[in-house]
Amino acid sequence: MLKFLSVLAIGTLLLTSAATAGSFNIGRAATPAEVAAWNIDVRPDGQGLPAGRGNVEQGEEIFAERCAVCHGDFAEGVDRWPVLSGGDGTLTSDRPVKTIGSYWPYLSTVFDYVNRAMPFGEAQSLKPDEVYAITAFLLYANDLVEDDFELSQENFTSVRLPNEDGFYMDDREESPVFKKRDICMKDCKADVKITARAQVLDVTPEETKAAEEAAAATEAPKAEDVASAEPAPVAEPAPEPVALDDALIKKGAKVFKKCKACHQVGEKAKNKVGPILNDIIGQQAAVVSGFKYSKALKKLNGDGLVWSDENLDVFLTKPKKFVKGTKMTFAGLKKEKDRVALIEFLKSHSQ
Numbered sequence: 538m539l540k541f542l543s544v545l546a547i548g549t550l551l552l553t554s555a556a557t558a559g560s561f562n563i564g565r566a567a568t569p570a571e572v573a574a575w576n577i578d579v580r581p582d583g584q585g586l587p588a589g590r591g592n593v594e595q596g597e598e599i600f601a602e603r604c605a606v607c608h609g610d611f612a613e614g615v616d617r618w619p620v621l622s623g624g625d626g627t628l629t630s631d632r633p634v635k636t637i638g639s640y641w642p643y644l645s646t647v648f649d650y651v652n653r654a655m656p657f658g659e660a661q662s663l664k665p666d667e668v669y670a671i672t673a674f675l676l677y678a679n680d681l682v683e684d685d686f687e688l689s690q691e692n693f694t695s696v697r698l699p700n701e702d703g704f705y706m707d708d709r710e711e712s713p714v715f716k717k718r719d720i721c722m723k724d725c726k727a728d729v730k731i732t733a734r735a736q737v738l739d740v741t742p743e744e745t746k747a748a749e750e751a752a753a754a755t756e757a758p759k760a761e762d763v764a765s766a767e768p769a770p771v772a773e774p775a776p777e778p779v780a781l782d783d784a785l786i787k788k789g790a791k792v793f794k795k796c797k798a799c800h801q802v803g804e805k806a807k808n809k810v811g812p813i814l815n816d817i818i819g820q821q822a823a824v825v826s827g828f829k830y831s832k833a834l835k836k837l838n839g840d841g842l843v844w845s846d847e848n849l850d851v852f853l854t855k856p857k858k859f860v861k862g863t864k865m866t867f868a869g870l871k872k873e874k875d876r877v878a879l880i881e882f883l884k885s886h887s888q
């Protein structure tokens with residue numbers, strides 16, 4: 538009976554809206570549960586905050602596990618992943634560092650963003666208490682609270698970010714600057730004079746580029762040291778050199794584009810978000826030196842896991858399923874032929 542009533546109610550709703558707003562008579566009204574699932578925004582006045590609490594210490598631990606691989610242990614940012622701390626006093630410089638501490642106006646934006654979008658690739662997997670704890674840790678990383686600070690629904694709006702006053706309502710309608718100008722909308726300039734060209738402006742800073750190239754050059758030999766210094770695999774003998782299929786390697790190189798955000802191969806390979814993948818075939822798990830693996834992968838190393846074709850195939854199908862707790866945020870390769878090609882490609886970097 539209840540079900541029947543609610544169907545009737547939706548029917549009436551649709552009919553009314555059809556009459557007033559010109560509906561196409563398709564679909565149905567969203568249920569309250571569906572609306573609630575989308576309605577997760579948190580506002581500067583605290584509206585929308587879930588009940589919960591978390592402190593800096595708890596946040597630091599979660600951050601190290603779930604966020605630091607991209608944002609750094611101290612929220613300082615790894616490689617080109619976003620920096621989340623520091624940058625004080627840089628807003629008026631040529632290269633402002635815009636972070637939660639230096640730039641963001643409201644703490645609610647931090648909570649909302651993390652809750653909605655992070656960890657990258659695994660959005661909305663955090664519980665409210667975890668988001669409170671992470672937000673508390675991000676305040677600490679920006680020197681805005683002490684290490685014993687706890688953030689909760691109750692004290693949330695009492696926290697103010699330093700740059701709040703740097704934001705104000707759009708006042709162009711009233712501003713004298715705006716009014717005085719007679720804005721031209723047609724044939725505004727008779728003759729155009731080119732005063733500068735992008736090439737001349739040269740927006741790429743030379744120093745940084747040179748420094749990066751120098752760093753890459755000095756680190757390249759290290760990558761080879763790493764490969765030769767690795768312990769021999771325990772569970773399986775090293776694969777015999779076999780003739781590889783060039784066409785398949787080419788296909789695999791294409792698939793490898795999906796891994797490139799985090800992994801490098803080849804002579805100049807360096808550890809990035811993920812470890813170097815040279816010589817990975819037949820290698821023991823979690824042995825690339827200088828890379829900080831998750832506890833989960835280190836444990837598999839202890840168990841003697843070797844990256845055989847078969848193990849790699851299962852891992853790459855669904856990394857999180859094969860290694861529960863891995864920090865490799867990658868959904869997996871569904872197509873078998875992609876995995877086969879990719880493994881052939883990795884073999885070409887393992888001989």
Ligand code: HEC
Binds near residue numbers: 604656657658
């Ligand atoms: C796999 C890498 C990765 C992981 C892991 C990750 N993030 Fe991010 N994060 C990003 C990227 C990429 C962006 C920029 C996204 C964009 O601009 O669309 C970002 C943006 C952010 C921003 C906004 C930065 C800004 O100034 O705009 C915050 C805050 C943030 N992440 C917090 C977190 C937290 C907290 C976690 C852990 C729960 C986390 N991230 C995990 C990659 C990551």
Ligand code: HEC
Binds near residue numbers: 863
């Ligand atoms: C978003 C970043 C990211 C992407 C994309 C990614 N990986 Fe990873 N990968 C990682 C991280 C981080 C680890 C370390 C995992 C750990 O410690 O739990 C890892 C670990 C691995 C390992 C184990 C290495 C070892 O030394 O034991 C292999 C193999 C691997 N990745 C292959 C791939 C391949 C192939 C792809 C593309 C299909 C890929 N990954 C895509 C981040 C990534």
